[in-house]
Amino acid sequence: GEDKLRFAEKGQVVTHWFNLQKDPFRTVNLLQGGSLLEVIDSSGIPVPVPAMIELLESSSARVRFQRRNLSLPSPRLEEYTVYPNGQIFVFIRAEEVGPPKPGMALLLTTPFFGNPNGWRVISPEGNLPVKPGATFEGRHLLLSRVPLPESYWVVPDDLLLLPGQAGARLITHVPLDPRLAIRRRVSCEQSGKGGRMAVQLRITPSFLEKPDLAEKYRGAYQDPAKLTAQSGNLVIDDPGDLNSDGFNEGEGCHVVRGARAVEFRAGAYDRADPVIKFVSPGVVGLPDVRIDGRIANSSSYNLCWERHDTLILRWNGTIPAGGRSLFTLE
Structure with a gap:
């Protein structure tokens, strides 16, 4: 893949x-010394807790791993799905039985530089610096600006964070003691229902700080393409599907059951490298893939078994806005 992640000791963050791809010698850390995706409770104070990281999938289509919070009484799961193009989808949920607690917040940290670098809020209306204590409502996304290192040979990319649902809320946290604070903290709250939360992270060229360019990624995530299964049906109760529409926001894929052929309708946005999860497709081995009736070259897609009954198809290409394609397994 194009990207590499590194974990802190004990699997915390x-x-x-x-x-x-652009920086093979790892000269620019896109997190710039900050940490990513700490999950906190309603107190807003991160407390070190024991955690376990488990590899769930590893194939040419994607890699998935799970970080499980072992603290009691409410163990928490964070599932990461990483695709070859650098997209990462994160699904967070509690394992507890019963009504979810309202205090879960997705907390990200970024170094405080004392200059315009750092997290910025991007919306169709503008591009705003993140200030302590500010709250942002609506169909927003976040952009992390990485400063140029003192000696560099590549321009650092930016990091986008997109909530899984429109109408989510951003809050910047004020440190308890500003004199001791070296990082800003930003949480993405109310981005899921029922104690579940999903976000997409992606590396983008630095020119995407412009709202009209960054907006297409937010729109494509929060308003996914539509699928029609020619046999079988859409799966609307996959664990990471926040709104029961057949698109799993937590994994970044569409889900169908008992189907070998699906019509993919792009809708209002370009769909880059779409992913379809076929549950119980009724095929043996790795089938051929047809697109619009023609057998596709194997270099045009990744196709892997996730479990004994689930195939993951990742199409290596873009279906343009307004376009339709018929994917068939045979």
Whole structure:
């Protein structure tokens, strides 16, 4: 893949993110010494807790791993799905039985530089610096600006964070003691229902700080393409599907059951490298893939078994806005 993540000791947080395609010698850490995706409770104070990281999938289509919070009484799961193009989807949920607690917040940290670098809020209306205590409502996304290192040979990319649902809320946290604070903290709250939360992270060229360019990624995530299964049906109760529409926001894929052929309708946005999860497709081995009736070259897609009954198809290409394609397994 194009990217590499590095974990802190004891599996607490992701501390480094490198774009290996543009920066093979790992000279620019896209997190710039900050940490990524700490999950906190309603107190807003992160407390070290024991955690376990488990590899869930590893194939040419994607890699998935799970960080499980072992603290009691409410163990928490964070599932990461990483695709070859650098997209990362994160699904967070509690394992407890019963009504979810309202205090879960997705907390990200970024170094405080004392200058315009750092997290910025991007919306169709503008591009705003993140200030302590500020609250942002609506169909927003976040952009992390990485400063130029003193000696560099590549321009660092930016990091986008997109909530899984429109109408989510951003809050910047004020440190308890500003004199001791070296990082800003930003949480993405109310981005899921029922104690579940999903976000997409992606590395983008630095020019995407412009709202009209960054907006297409937010829109494509929060307003996914539509699928029609020619046999079988859409799966609307996959664990990471926040709104029961057949698109799993937590994994970044569409899900169908008992189907070998699906019509993919792009809708209002370009769909880069779409992913379809076929549950119980009724095929043996790795089938051929047809697109619009023609057998696709194997270099055009990744196709892997996730479990004994689930195939993951990742199409290596873009279906343009307004376009339709028929994917068939045979």
